[in-house]
Amino acid sequence: MTEFTETYTAASKSFRAVTTAVLRRLDLHLGQNLVVAALAERDGQTPGELAAALDVTTPTIVKMATRMTAAGLVMRVRDDKDQRLVRLRLTDAGRSLVEPLAASMKEIEERLTTGLTDTERASLTDLMTRVTGNARALLAEWDESGD
Amino acid sequence: MTEFTETYTAASKSFRAVTTAVLRRLDLHLGQNLVVAALAERDGQTPGELAAALDVTTPTIVKMATRMTAAGLVMRVRDDKDQRLVRLRLTDAGRSLVEPLAASMKEIEERLTTGLTDTERASLTDLMTRVTGNARALLAEWDESGD
DNA sequence: CCCCTAACGTTAGACGGCTAATCATTAGCC
DNA sequence: GGCTAATGATTAGCCGTCTAACGTTAGGGG
Numbered sequence: 001m002t003e004f005t006e007t008y009t010a011a012s013k014s015f016r017a018v019t020t021a022v023l024r025r026l027d028l029h030l031g032q033n034l035v036v037a038a039l040a041e042r043d044g045q046t047p048g049e050l051a052a053a054l055d056v057t058t059p060t061i062v063k064m065a066t067r068m069t070a071a072g073l074v075m076r077v078r079d080d081k082d083q084r085l086v087r088l089r090l091t092d093a094g095r096s097l098v099e100p101l102a103a104s105m106k107e108i109e110e111r112l113t114t115g116l117t118d119t120e121r122a123s124l125t126d127l128m129t130r131v132t133g134n135a136r137a138l139l140a141e142w143d144e145s146g147d
Numbered sequence: 148m149t150e151f152t153e154t155y156t157a158a159s160k161s162f163r164a165v166t167t168a169v170l171r172r173l174d175l176h177l178g179q180n181l182v183v184a185a186l187a188e189r190d191g192q193t194p195g196e197l198a199a200a201l202d203v204t205t206p207t208i209v210k211m212a213t214r215m216t217a218a219g220l221v222m223r224v225r226d227d228k229d230q231r232l233v234r235l236r237l238t239d240a241g242r243s244l245v246e247p248l249a250a251s252m253k254e255i256e257e258r259l260t261t262g263l264t265d266t267e268r269a270s271l272t273d274l275m276t277r278v279t280g281n282a283r284a285l286l287a288e289w290d291e292s293g294d
Numbered sequence: 295c296c297c298c299t300a301a302c303g304t305t306a307g308a309c310g311g312c313t314a315a316t317c318a319t320t321a322g323c324c
Numbered sequence: 325g326g327c328t329a330a331t332g333a334t335t336a337g338c339c340g341t342c343t344a345a346c347g348t349t350a351g352g353g354g
Binding site: 120 | 150157162163164165262263270271274
Binding site: 016020046047048058059061062063066082084085086 | 331332333334335336341342
């Protein structure tokens, strides 16, 4: 009964647990890796931009930014031209995590897909993407109808 | 780069979002559905038993139990024979949610796998299970070595 | 028989996540 | 050009989750 649900939940949990364990070695919390990676890609993004990129709400980014600022990983800089905007910039300490972080995430990916052929990996990615697409379509549908 | 990670994260998020939306109609929060389902299966389980069954820590269940008690969904009953144990029992209000809950979860499962053949569904479940197995093996390995 | 340890539940506090409400600044319209 | 609407960030408060510390009850060993 609802085997699919259980499988999905278990996968989420185990993935989360592994990621948390790896991140702890870098003194990072779950999710902060995504912020660091996004800023490494393009520094100075605003909370709103990051939220959109990471598919998360703005308040979530704001809270994380506050903690990461306290931890010395990022800095808040107000935009000169538009005083409403806040630019989040990596500090040197934050930048120093970028490469070990990328290496760790890549290692996780490899370890988790051990025993899967390339074909199976591609298949898994494809199937999950389609399910995600279904989920988003469903959310959009409900959103419109206000149901 | 780390495409697998992104796919997995996106899948988790979308699934979570859909589940949250459905649960809201029943005035339930994410995760509470699992507690209700577990108690429907076998009423009077202890926080520790539930935690093990749901692959979650005991404090998580305790907090949820407190809120669900306040919401009138479950009751705390101390075990007669062993005063250390607490038995969580569904109230009538809680029990009334069991069936609509099961129906909702089944509906989610069907909507999310729309467009997938039976073979593909089986394949997805199999692949995710194997990845989850890898993740758990990795966690166990780290746990032993204390690394 | 009493103490000591093991087994449980609970509390405390941190974190990511969300929704709703608030505040500041910019831009647009009459 | 000044009032209003839209755009951003922030705050407040809730929930699930985790780890660490605490209190209590059973049970076992000397």
